[in-house]
Amino acid sequence: MEHLRVSEAQHVISTSITRLGTETVGLEQALGRVLAEEIRANRDLPPYDVSAMDGYAVRSSDLPATLNIIEDIKAGDRPRLVVQTGQCARIMTGAQMPQGADAVIRVEDTQSLTDKTVQIAKAVRAGNDVRPQGEQMRDGEVVLTADTEITPGVIGVLATTKTSQMCVYRRPRVAILSTGNELEAMGEAVDPYKIPDANSYALMAQVQALGITPVLLGIARDDPDELAAYLLRGLEYDVLLVSGGTSVGVHDYVRPTIEKLGVNMKFWRVAIRPGHPLAFGCTDTTLVFGLPGNPVSSMVCFEEFVVPALRQMMGYSRRYRRTVTARLAHAIKFRAGRTEFIRVQLRDDGTGYVANATGTQSSGVLLSMAKADGLLVIPSDSNGLAANEQVTVQLLDGTSYQSELGFKE
Amino acid sequence: MEHLRVSEAQHVISTSITRLGTETVGLEQALGRVLAEEIRANRDLPPYDVSAMDGYAVRSSDLPATLNIIEDIKAGDRPRLVVQTGQCARIMTGAQMPQGADAVIRVEDTQSLTDKTVQIAKAVRAGNDVRPQGEQMRDGEVVLTADTEITPGVIGVLATTKTSQMCVYRRPRVAILSTGNELEAMGEAVDPYKIPDANSYALMAQVQALGITPVLLGIARDDPDELAAYLLRGLEYDVLLVSGGTSVGVHDYVRPTIEKLGVNMKFWRVAIRPGHPLAFGCTDTTLVFGLPGNPVSSMVCFEEFVVPALRQMMGYSRRYRRTVTARLAHAIKFRAGRTEFIRVQLRDDGTGYVANATGTQSSGVLLSMAKADGLLVIPSDSNGLAANEQVTVQLLDGTSYQSELGFKE
Structure with a gap:
């Protein structure tokens, strides 16, 4: 046979x-599904130029200077006044830039003199710490294509476009x-x-x-x-x-x-x-x-x-378990002829992953699967693996997290 | 500050x-939770010596020989007869070994002569292709410790011990x-x-x-x-x-x-x-x-x-996102002083993972997160990364699967 x-x-x-086929789900049920429709922006975001920092909205050509504060602008406010030469507005992160101003100076780069005046010793270019209108998305543009897997980041984008219901592939x-x-x-x-x-x-x-x-x-x-x-x-x-x-x-x-x-x-x-x-x-x-x-x-x-x-x-383009490269801790003997999957545990020894077989590999012993982090794949033409050989391991469920932080901060 | x-x-x-604290959940709701109690085996498994293959249960000292088939034993049957010298029993994978027999010969290593006789040209040692009683678990032994994360393999072990309800840490x-x-x-x-x-x-x-x-x-x-x-x-x-x-x-x-x-x-x-x-x-x-x-x-x-x-x-010992090592596709400039997380996409170029930043890294652009496979971590004492430098990437949600098979079969 x-x-x-x-x-x-x-x-x-x-x-x-x-x-x-497809079905419609609400945003609260959409995580992990695959989009069956494209999603377009329904406005410019930011809707206008906004400050990227807490600080002062200024005319860059004025600097350095001591400026008069004409207004306080916080996120959600509409600026009332136009910033003229010698003037600035106190502005919060995400707040709309007032007319006349073309840059933001961070509050930590200023010295408050009085409630109405601020001293700015440094100069900046136009556009400094300003997020321009439409930087995140432009009205009408496709922000998510059909076939996008709905991750938490995608949920954030869907919320940004006010997509409370969407078409996804159904589950079998x-x-x-x-x-x-x-x-x-x-x-x-x-x-x-x-x-x-x-x-x-x-x-x-x-x-x-x-x-x-x-x-x-x-x-x-x-x-x-x-x-x-x-x-x-x-x-x-x-x-x-x-x-x-x-x-x-x-x-x-x-x-x-x-x-x-x-x-x-x-x-x-x-x-x-x-x-x-x-x-x-x-x-x-x-x-x-x-x-x-x-x-x-x-x-x-x-x-x-x-x-x-x-x-x-279900429409995913990612269909296969993620693989990582590991170093084999010990030799493994076996017969060639079939692709073999060895249950292994992985640990990081500082130079990379090290794979250890989980005790007996008898297919009768389910505990070997319960204890496994992954499946080490032995190609069918291989007659055995030596200790320290580089191997490929498919990660199993429960291994998307690890015990150690895993990076140098 | x-x-x-x-x-x-x-x-x-x-x-x-x-x-x-803990709560009791049913086996159907237990996946992904953390056990708050240890689980013991409630019997030997296999409950008796069983055949690991479809074939013939033999007395190894008889071989090679032409043997009389005295019985058919399938999984779940109780053998009725004792295998004497010159005899064997036809046996299925998982079926109980009959008394007298001490080894199994796979059906593909035999030649059927009549419905009642089989010719076996090779010799094997006692225990060949027999899974001994208790190989998988011994009555009373701890098979899962408290704090075990419940993966699909663990669900299988819980089903094996007939654990239909179990104590797990509750979710916040x-x-x-x-x-x-x-x-x-x-x-x-x-x-x-x-x-x-x-x-x-x-x-x-x-x-x-x-x-x-x-x-x-x-x-x-x-x-x-x-x-x-x-x-x-x-x-x-x-x-x-x-x-x-x-x-x-x-x-x-x-x-x-x-x-x-x-x-x-x-x-x-x-x-x-x-x-x-x-x-x-x-x-x-x-x-x-x-x-x-x-x-x-x-x-x-x-x-x-x-x-x-x-x-x-929730009781997990694995708390941090899994990290992988990647090669940086392009140089990245930045200011030292803080640990920096760059949104990247990963691809496997055959020698390992290659990381590419996902377009603008402005924190205002959520699409950069939606498109990211991971977060590249730049230590706070670093002044910049060169192309081809080795970097650490934390994998994000949606990346436990990949588009390509990822191993040589």
Whole structure:
């Protein structure tokens, strides 16, 4: 049976995806979504020349000089008087520049003589500490293009243009199904002959991390009719994640059952470790991922194949986990032939990131994933890595923050 | 007036914080929280020796040999028979090893002769492809310590221990207040003499990015009584963020008003750019941050001071934005004396990250923040950076994913 390379499998998935439709959300719900419309400025900002500092609005040609203070202007005020030669206005950050003045002198560069006069010893050029009208945005110009990911900074720009509602790509509806007679549901009593269903919940959390609330369908037993009934429910969603049940074994009902339901299966095997077996198919309306029954393998396959797919559906241009370069703390032996993902912890030793494998890499040990900061990627043509070798690590959830400040102030 | 260094200000804030109390949440709501209790295994996992592969359970001392298949064992089955010399059992991944057998031969390493016999040409050691009882966890052992951040992998471990409810640190209640006569609220008509209130919403989104839903108090005008009424409401929360109104100007009511309300102000100035002015104080129950009125400055100060504070309250050991090393694409000139944060975009040129400043760095231009991938940190003793110099960049929200796969497969 042919094994696709990781990027080939990603390509097959990607070409099966059409971006989802759009919906309108309020500014309070928009963080993390992707804009489906462009946003234009609805005014000049600043709406007029404003002071960039607390100080005095002056005629630059007057300086240095002792000037008469004709007015106090604070943000939101309209200046009443024109600044003539020998005059200035006391002005606050963000306040409108009065007519006649062309520069601002910061208050710390002046000496107050009386309440009505100020002494300015230095000269400045026209425009000093003035923010010109339209510097931030010009009425009518496009300030945010469609396909912009809505970060906090973008929320600030949307508020600036008074965009209280906006069109964004909708999120996929995702269903999660576990399969296997050996699985014990969360609500069931502990049975020493069963294995708790970790996959449904680990996948739930991976989906939640993308801002999507998935539906857990439950556990389908190894029975074709029961499985078909669960799969039919799953095909009502945009994405169906099925874990377990796709191995080569004789007790495998998933493959025939899923094909009988009209799912066009695109591949059944990928050269990835851990990650055996991994399958993908689709109907006109649903993507179906067959993930390994092993929780670590299932989580790794989710990261490599499902994350980019879900993000593509939601309109993101950034689809892949961020990678950083690290130095490997110790040698790693393994067999060539598949792209391998090693769970590692990262620390910064002052010269950069150092990667350490998180204990046993047995795909049965979910704690290795729980403790991991990232996935070290070993190319399929590599026969092993030496200590101190430079490696690439994909950062996992929870690692966008670090324990140390990380910079020299 | 004394300017604290960034780390001094962070230290003052940090020592004013006590971690918040705890609450119980369900597994579906636990992602991203911090555990406030340790979690122990409630059984051995695997509960017995299991096969790690689809294949045949054998007596390793028999091999190589042609063996009689006495039973089919799939995951969840209890083996009925004991494997004797010359015998084997067909076994599935995750299924219990039958008595007598001590190793598994993968199906691809065998040749099926009849439905009842299989030929195995290779020999293996005892334990081959067997996952021993308790490999993943041992009944009673601590599998997650208190203070563990709940990532998707941790959710999987919690599901494995059937932990449907758990004790986590609660999230702070955060209130956001903007101040200034010049501000125009979201619901107000466009007034060319006003500035839209971007700060409330940019801060809202920064707080939301930490998993907290803040309360927007609105806009307090430059009037001591109105301001005092708003501040009093804000002091009912765990954290109050006030933007604007803390400059040295004569129209500044915030400082006297806030001190009259019993807030113990710890500092009013930090040597950070952009970020002028920045203040911090607290009561017994509320942390109060006075953030700059300028949206870019406000956002930068939030990242450097409020993010670590909120994360400390919630029990995270990782409090600071992740940093990466980058090569600077172009020279940057600036004045020494303050730690400077330059908004940059990052790209990977194949040898590592390259940082480019996002257009104008005027603190008036919020788009520079909306377009930024990170904040390049310039130490306060630096007089400028040359092109190609190695720099440190803090990653901002939205950058935990990237456009390219980023690894060689």
